[in-house]
Every structure is written in structure tokens, then in C-alpha cells.
Amino acid sequence: MPDAVLEVQSLRKDYISRERTVTAVDGIDFAIAPGQTVALLGGNGAGKTTTLSMLLGLLIPTSGSIRILGEDMVRHRYRALPRMNFSSPYVELPHRLTVAENLGIYARLYGVRDRKARIAAIAADMDIEALLERPAGKLSAGQKTRVTLAKALLNRPEVLLLDEPTASLDPDTADWVRQYLRRYQQDSGATILLASHNMQEVERLCDAVLMMRGGRIVDRGAPSELIARYGRQNLEEVFLDIARRPDTAPEAVSA
Numbered sequence: 001m002p003d004a005v006l007e008v009q010s011l012r013k014d015y016i017s018r019e020r021t022v023t024a025v026d027g028i029d030f031a032i033a034p035g036q037t038v039a040l041l042g043g044n045g046a047g048k049t050t051t052l053s054m055l056l057g058l059l060i061p062t063s064g065s066i067r068i069l070g071e072d073m074v075r076h077r078y079r080a081l082p083r084m085n086f087s088s089p090y091v092e093l094p095h096r097l098t099v100a101e102n103l104g105i106y107a108r109l110y111g112v113r114d115r116k117a118r119i120a121a122i123a124a125d126m127d128i129e130a131l132l133e134r135p136a137g138k139l140s141a142g143q144k145t146r147v148t149l150a151k152a153l154l155n156r157p158e159v160l161l162l163d164e165p166t167a168s169l170d171p172d173t174a175d176w177v178r179q180y181l182r183r184y185q186q187d188s189g190a191t192i193l194l195a196s197h198n199m200q201e202v203e204r205l206c207d208a209v210l211m212m213r214g215g216r217i218v219d220r221g222a223p224s225e226l227i228a229r230y231g232r233q234n235l236e237e238v239f240l241d242i243a244r245r246p247d248t249a250p251e252a253v254s255a
């Protein structure tokens, strides 16, 4: 795809320890066009978080290439990172700092110019104004998710990577966050890649889906295309078909 914002080729990650090697991501290829919202779907251990971590430069790929916003992410990720952001329930904010202090530090790190105004605006958007003076370590799981999303939007990212963006949110708040993300995407033209276990969320938000299993992409397409191809009613049924079909792939774990 010539004008892809995000392009991954033959990407692989082996976790190597003395006891064994786990191939978490086993040679995947995909490209995302500007302004698309794409979901990485797959069961527990399929390789979604490992993939997102490599895209962010938190993990070094065993092999393969990643280009984001035209930059080679293995060699020049610092050129692209200021134009990106991410949220993940697995990344902790410094516990003793307040929410406001955390957002202030991240705003500085990302070089946000209108820091105070931006933090105030995003705090209002994410309905976390009442939490600003609380230590980040003392928030409920759902409150933490909203603060992490606020952090992810601080620098108005052109590329947004989201690991389970509505994890721990009650249905009302989750619905509201989805609407917010959709609006953000439409207003900013951002490109979004998200990992989720929530199929309704993916059907509502995403233009395309990458189905992962055992570290590979085993199917892909628009949610409606996949639903039609599998002759199903919804994406959840497609997911179950893929997750439960016999595995023909070679064993991903070797001694």
C-alpha cells in the first residue's frame, strides 16, 4: 500500500528463555491506510499485545520491518513517536503522582505547547476533572482507563494504538468512550489500531479486522465482509468459528 500510515512486513517476535522459545508473533504482514480504524482480534495469547508493543518500540522484533508515518520504527522510532500515542491497561502510571502531575509530565514529554489548556480540555472531555488531584495509584480500574485515554490523546496523535480501550469500563462509560474515539478520528483524521475482546465495539468502530491466532493473521477484512464470508450474524460468531476450528499451524512453542 503506497500511502499506508502503518506498514508491517514479515514481523516476528520470539521470546527466548533458557527453558524454551515462544514464538508470540509469527511473520505477520499488514498495512493501514490514513484515517482507518483497524482491530487486532484474537484469543488470549494470540499475539496482539506483543504486536502493539513492537509497533511502539517497547519490544524489539526478532525480524521483520515496521514503518509508521514513513519512518522505520526499528531505526528511527523517535521521529514518529511524537506523532503517535497509546493506551494500555497494562502500563502503570507513576502511582504517587497525582493525575494532574502525570498528565503534566506526559504533556511535557510529548512537547505539547498549550499544556495547561490541553490538560484542562482533555480532562473535561474524559470526565476526570474530579480526579486531577488524586494519586494515580488510588484510582479504580475504570477511572484509570479514562486517565490513560486522556494521556493517549494529549498530543493529538495522528496514530493511536489502543490495547483494550474500554477495559474495566461500565457499559455506559464504554459506549461514551467509543463515541468519543469515533469523533476524535473523524475530526482529526487519525489512524487507529486497537486490540479488543469486545466484538460489538469492533463492529461499531472499525473499518477492518485482523484476526490473529497463534501469532499469525489467519483472516482479515471489513467486519461486514467477514460476517458474510463465514455466513454468520455477527463478529462474535465469526471469532468463535476461527478460535474453535482445528489448528493446522505448526506448534508455536518449541523446546
Ligand SMILES: Nc1ncnc2c1ncn2[C@@H]1O[C@H](COP(=O)(O)OP(=O)(O)OP(=O)(O)O)[C@@H](O)[C@H]1O
Binding pocket: 015, 022, 023, 024, 042, 043, 044, 045, 046, 047, 048, 049, 050, 051
Ligand atoms: N515476556 C514474555 N515472555 C515469554 N512469553 C511471553 C511474554 N509475553 C507474552 N508471551 C507469550 O507470547 C504469546 C502472545 O502473548 P500476547 O500477550 O502478545 O497475547 P495477547 O493476544 O495480547 O493475549 P491477551 O488477549 O491474553 O492479552 C503468549 O503465548 C504469551 O504467553
